[in-house]
Amino acid sequence: MAALGGGLVALVLGIIGIIVWFGYFIKALQAGIPAMLILGGALAVYLGIEEIKDKKNTPDTFDNDTTALKNEIDSLKEEIKQMKAGGEDSDK
Numbered sequence: 001m002a003a004l005g006g007g008l009v010a011l012v013l014g015i016i017g018i019i020v021w022f023g024y025f026i027k028a029l030q031a032g033i034p035a036m037l038i039l040g041g042a043l044a045v046y047l048g049i050e051e052i053k054d055k056k057n058t059p060d061t062f063d064n065d066t067t068a069l070k071n072e073i074d075s076l077k078e079e080i081k082q083m084k085a086g087g088e089d090s091d092k
Helices: 002-020 022-057 062-091
Strands: none
Touching (some): 002 022
């Protein structure tokens, strides 16, 4: 309940502040948006370069590994079925 009241007070004060200091708000946007675009663009370029490096360094053996794992899972499933079938016969 306190969070709701505090949120409403902050909302009202924020709206009043934007109305009273609208010129300063616009100047802050004019100063902040280009800086955020530069930083965001630099981050995107950095992450893109890192992704390219990761693709170059990653071996292409994942396809072979997944097929081997799938085969192992299938064989384990068959073993479990056989164990269940053997367990049912011993109960009788």
